[in-house]
Amino acid sequence: MQQLDRLWNYQKADMDVVRYETEMRQFPMRQKLLKLRNLVADQQTLVKGMENDAAAALERLEAMRALHEKLQAQCAEVSEKLAQEGGFESAQQARKALTQLQESDTKLRACEKDLSHMVRDSQHMGARYKEIRQKAIKARDEYTKLKAVYDVEFAKQSEKLNALKAAREEAAKDIEAAYMDRYTAIRGQAMPPMAKLVNGDQCGGCNMSLPAVVMQNLRSKDRIIECENCGRILYVEN
Numbered sequence: 001m002q003q004l005d006r007l008w009n010y011q012k013a014d015m016d017v018v019r020y021e022t023e024m025r026q027f028p029m030r031q032k033l034l035k036l037r038n039l040v041a042d043q044q045t046l047v048k049g050m051e052n053d054a055a056a057a058l059e060r061l062e063a064m065r066a067l068h069e070k071l072q073a074q075c076a077e078v079s080e081k082l083a084q085e086g087g088f089e090s091a092q093q094a095r096k097a098l099t100q101l102q103e104s105d106t107k108l109r110a111c112e113k114d115l116s117h118m119v120r121d122s123q124h125m126g127a128r129y130k131e132i133r134q135k136a137i138k139a140r141d142e143y144t145k146l147k148a149v150y151d152v153e154f155a156k157q158s159e160k161l162n163a164l165k166a167a168r169e170e171a172a173k174d175i176e177a178a179y180m181d182r183y184t185a186i187r188g189q190a191m192p193p194m195a196k197l198v199n200g201d202q203c204g205g206c207n208m209s210l211p212a213v214v215m216q217n218l219r220s221k222d223r224i225i226e227c228e229n230c231g232r233i234l235y236v237e238n
Protein backbone atom coordinates (compact mmCIF):
# COMPACT_ATOMS: atom_id res chain seq x y z
CA MET A 1 0.00 0.00 0.00
CA GLN A 2 1.31 3.37 -0.95
CA GLN A 3 1.68 6.24 1.48
CA LEU A 4 -1.11 8.29 -0.08
CA ASP A 5 -3.50 5.34 0.13
CA ARG A 6 -2.68 4.98 3.80
CA LEU A 7 -3.13 8.69 4.29
CA TRP A 8 -6.51 8.55 2.54
CA ASN A 9 -7.63 5.75 4.84
CA TYR A 10 -6.36 7.72 7.77
CA GLN A 11 -8.45 10.70 6.69
CA LYS A 12 -11.57 8.52 6.66
CA ALA A 13 -10.89 7.48 10.26
CA ASP A 14 -10.03 11.07 11.17
CA MET A 15 -13.28 12.40 9.71
CA ASP A 16 -15.24 9.70 11.58
CA VAL A 17 -13.81 11.10 14.81
CA VAL A 18 -14.54 14.71 13.84
CA ARG A 19 -18.09 13.88 12.79
CA TYR A 20 -18.80 12.02 15.99
CA GLU A 21 -17.36 14.77 18.15
CA THR A 22 -19.68 17.25 16.44
CA GLU A 23 -22.59 14.89 16.92
CA MET A 24 -21.78 14.66 20.63
CA ARG A 25 -21.61 18.43 20.97
CA GLN A 26 -24.92 18.91 19.17
CA PHE A 27 -26.63 16.09 21.02
CA PRO A 28 -30.11 17.51 21.89
CA MET A 29 -29.99 16.36 25.51
CA ARG A 30 -26.66 18.10 25.96
CA GLN A 31 -28.05 21.31 24.44
CA LYS A 32 -31.06 21.15 26.76
CA LEU A 33 -28.79 20.52 29.73
CA LEU A 34 -26.63 23.53 28.91
CA LYS A 35 -29.73 25.75 28.60
CA LEU A 36 -31.01 24.45 31.91
CA ARG A 37 -27.66 25.09 33.55
CA ASN A 38 -27.77 28.72 32.40
CA LEU A 39 -31.33 29.05 33.64
CA VAL A 40 -30.34 27.71 37.05
CA ALA A 41 -27.43 30.16 37.23
CA ASP A 42 -29.67 33.10 36.26
CA GLN A 43 -32.26 32.18 38.85
CA GLN A 44 -29.64 31.82 41.54
CA THR A 45 -28.39 35.32 40.72
CA LEU A 46 -31.97 36.60 40.90
CA VAL A 47 -32.60 34.91 44.25
CA LYS A 48 -29.36 36.29 45.65
CA GLY A 49 -30.25 39.81 44.46
CA MET A 50 -33.67 39.54 46.08
CA GLU A 51 -32.13 38.40 49.33
CA ASN A 52 -29.87 41.45 49.31
CA ASP A 53 -32.80 43.74 48.51
CA ALA A 54 -34.82 42.18 51.33
CA ALA A 55 -32.00 42.70 53.82
CA ALA A 56 -31.72 46.37 52.81
CA ALA A 57 -35.48 46.84 53.06
CA LEU A 58 -35.54 45.28 56.50
CA GLU A 59 -32.86 47.70 57.64
CA ARG A 60 -34.87 50.66 56.35
CA LEU A 61 -37.97 49.29 58.02
CA GLU A 62 -36.20 48.99 61.35
CA ALA A 63 -34.89 52.56 61.09
CA MET A 64 -38.41 53.77 60.33
CA ARG A 65 -39.82 51.89 63.31
CA ALA A 66 -37.23 53.46 65.58
CA LEU A 67 -38.15 56.91 64.28
CA HIS A 68 -41.81 56.12 64.84
CA GLU A 69 -41.16 55.18 68.44
CA LYS A 70 -39.14 58.32 69.01
CA LEU A 71 -41.88 60.56 67.59
CA GLN A 72 -44.52 58.78 69.66
CA ALA A 73 -42.48 59.35 72.81
CA GLN A 74 -42.04 63.04 71.95
CA CYS A 75 -45.77 63.50 71.40
CA ALA A 76 -46.60 61.70 74.65
CA GLU A 77 -44.18 63.85 76.60
CA VAL A 78 -45.55 67.16 75.31
CA SER A 79 -49.16 66.01 75.73
CA GLU A 80 -48.51 65.04 79.31
CA LYS A 81 -46.95 68.37 80.08
CA LEU A 82 -49.85 70.22 78.50
CA ALA A 83 -52.31 68.26 80.58
CA GLN A 84 -50.54 69.14 83.83
CA GLU A 85 -51.57 72.27 85.53
CA GLY A 86 -48.59 74.58 85.70
CA GLY A 87 -46.68 72.40 83.31
CA PHE A 88 -45.55 75.51 81.54
CA GLU A 89 -44.41 78.75 83.09
CA SER A 90 -46.04 80.96 80.53
CA ALA A 91 -48.80 80.87 77.97
CA GLN A 92 -46.16 81.50 75.32
CA GLN A 93 -44.30 78.37 76.30
CA ALA A 94 -47.50 76.40 76.25
CA ARG A 95 -48.32 77.68 72.74
CA LYS A 96 -44.86 76.76 71.58
CA ALA A 97 -45.27 73.28 73.00
CA LEU A 98 -48.61 72.92 71.27
CA THR A 99 -47.08 73.86 67.91
CA GLN A 100 -44.33 71.34 68.54
CA LEU A 101 -46.89 68.71 69.32
CA GLN A 102 -48.72 69.41 66.08
CA GLU A 103 -45.51 69.17 64.11
CA SER A 104 -44.51 65.94 65.77
CA ASP A 105 -47.96 64.55 65.18
CA THR A 106 -47.78 65.40 61.44
CA LYS A 107 -44.38 63.72 61.23
CA LEU A 108 -45.71 60.74 63.11
CA ARG A 109 -48.57 60.31 60.69
CA ALA A 110 -46.25 60.58 57.67
CA CYS A 111 -44.03 58.03 59.31
CA GLU A 112 -46.95 55.66 59.83
CA LYS A 113 -47.92 56.00 56.20
CA ASP A 114 -44.36 55.19 55.11
CA LEU A 115 -44.32 52.24 57.44
CA SER A 116 -47.51 50.77 56.04
CA HIS A 117 -46.16 51.17 52.49
CA MET A 118 -42.96 49.47 53.48
CA VAL A 119 -44.76 46.58 55.09
CA ARG A 120 -46.94 46.16 52.01
CA ASP A 121 -43.88 46.28 49.71
CA SER A 122 -42.07 43.73 51.78
CA GLN A 123 -45.10 41.44 51.61
CA HIS A 124 -45.07 41.70 47.82
CA MET A 125 -41.35 41.13 47.82
CA GLY A 126 -41.74 38.08 50.03
CA ALA A 127 -44.37 36.55 47.75
CA ARG A 128 -42.26 37.16 44.67
CA TYR A 129 -39.19 35.76 46.39
CA LYS A 130 -41.07 32.60 47.29
CA GLU A 131 -42.22 32.21 43.70
CA ILE A 132 -38.74 32.70 42.23
CA ARG A 133 -37.17 30.44 44.79
CA GLN A 134 -39.60 27.66 44.00
CA LYS A 135 -38.87 28.05 40.31
CA ALA A 136 -35.14 27.95 41.02
CA ILE A 137 -35.49 24.78 43.06
CA LYS A 138 -37.59 23.18 40.34
CA ALA A 139 -35.07 24.08 37.63
CA ARG A 140 -32.20 22.77 39.72
CA ASP A 141 -34.00 19.48 40.34
CA GLU A 142 -34.77 19.16 36.64
CA TYR A 143 -31.13 19.85 35.84
CA THR A 144 -29.90 17.25 38.33
CA LYS A 145 -32.26 14.61 36.94
CA LEU A 146 -31.39 15.31 33.32
CA LYS A 147 -27.69 15.43 34.18
CA ALA A 148 -27.87 11.91 35.61
CA VAL A 149 -29.49 10.61 32.42
CA TYR A 150 -27.03 12.51 30.27
CA ASP A 151 -24.03 11.23 32.23
CA VAL A 152 -25.00 7.66 31.33
CA GLU A 153 -25.45 8.66 27.70
CA PHE A 154 -22.20 10.58 27.72
CA ALA A 155 -20.31 7.54 29.04
CA LYS A 156 -21.66 5.51 26.11
CA GLN A 157 -20.76 8.23 23.64
CA SER A 158 -17.28 8.55 25.08
CA GLU A 159 -16.76 4.83 24.68
CA LYS A 160 -17.71 5.05 21.03
CA LEU A 161 -15.52 8.09 20.53
CA ASN A 162 -12.57 6.30 22.09
CA ALA A 163 -13.10 3.37 19.73
CA LEU A 164 -13.11 5.75 16.76
CA LYS A 165 -9.93 7.38 18.03
CA ALA A 166 -8.30 4.00 18.45
CA ALA A 167 -9.23 3.15 14.86
CA ARG A 168 -7.68 6.42 13.75
CA GLU A 169 -4.51 5.63 15.65
CA GLU A 170 -4.41 2.23 14.02
CA ALA A 171 -4.77 3.86 10.60
CA ALA A 172 -1.85 6.16 11.39
CA LYS A 173 0.52 3.21 11.67
CA ASP A 174 3.06 2.92 8.86
CA ILE A 175 2.46 6.43 7.63
CA GLU A 176 5.74 8.24 7.28
CA ALA A 177 6.24 11.33 9.40
CA ALA A 178 6.67 13.67 6.43
CA TYR A 179 3.25 12.66 5.08
CA MET A 180 1.53 12.90 8.44
CA ASP A 181 3.10 16.26 9.22
CA ARG A 182 1.89 17.71 5.93
CA TYR A 183 -1.57 16.30 6.50
CA THR A 184 -1.73 17.82 9.98
CA ALA A 185 -0.53 21.21 8.75
CA ILE A 186 -3.14 21.36 5.97
CA ARG A 187 -5.83 20.07 8.34
CA GLY A 188 -5.53 23.35 10.22
CA GLN A 189 -6.56 25.25 7.09
CA ALA A 190 -8.81 22.95 5.08
CA MET A 191 -11.18 20.25 6.26
CA PRO A 192 -10.92 17.58 5.12
CA PRO A 193 -7.30 18.12 4.14
CA MET A 194 -7.30 15.60 1.28
CA ALA A 195 -9.38 15.74 -1.89
CA LYS A 196 -10.07 13.09 -4.47
CA LEU A 197 -9.60 13.78 -8.14
CA VAL A 198 -13.03 14.13 -9.80
CA ASN A 199 -14.31 14.46 -13.38
CA GLY A 200 -10.99 13.47 -14.80
CA ASP A 201 -8.93 16.50 -13.87
CA GLN A 202 -10.71 18.43 -11.13
CA CYS A 203 -9.85 18.82 -7.46
CA GLY A 204 -12.73 17.32 -5.47
CA GLY A 205 -12.21 19.92 -2.77
CA CYS A 206 -12.68 23.09 -4.80
CA ASN A 207 -13.60 21.81 -8.30
CA MET A 208 -10.75 23.58 -9.96
CA SER A 209 -9.27 21.94 -13.09
CA LEU A 210 -5.67 20.93 -12.59
CA PRO A 211 -2.86 21.75 -15.03
CA ALA A 212 -1.57 18.92 -17.20
CA VAL A 213 1.78 18.77 -15.42
CA VAL A 214 0.08 18.29 -12.07
CA MET A 215 -2.05 15.54 -13.56
CA GLN A 216 1.03 13.77 -14.81
CA ASN A 217 2.77 13.91 -11.44
CA LEU A 218 -0.35 12.73 -9.70
CA ARG A 219 -0.67 9.58 -11.72
CA SER A 220 2.94 8.60 -11.67
CA LYS A 221 4.26 9.29 -8.16
CA ASP A 222 3.32 8.50 -4.60
CA ARG A 223 4.08 11.93 -3.27
CA ILE A 224 2.19 14.84 -1.84
CA ILE A 225 0.85 17.17 -4.46
CA GLU A 226 -1.34 20.00 -3.27
CA CYS A 227 -4.12 21.71 -5.17
CA GLU A 228 -2.88 25.13 -6.18
CA ASN A 229 -6.25 26.64 -5.41
CA CYS A 230 -7.40 25.18 -2.09
CA GLY A 231 -4.17 23.65 -0.81
CA ARG A 232 -5.59 20.16 -0.25
CA ILE A 233 -3.55 17.03 -0.83
CA LEU A 234 -4.75 15.51 -4.09
CA TYR A 235 -5.60 11.84 -4.19
CA VAL A 236 -6.24 9.53 -7.09
CA GLU A 237 -8.19 6.44 -6.22
CA ASN A 238 -6.94 3.33 -7.94
Ligand SMILES: [Zn+2]
Pocket residue numbers: 195203204205206207208227228229230231232
Ligand atom coordinates in the same frame (compact mmCIF):
# COMPACT_ATOMS: atom_id res chain seq x y z
ZN1 LIG B 1 -8.63 22.33 -4.66
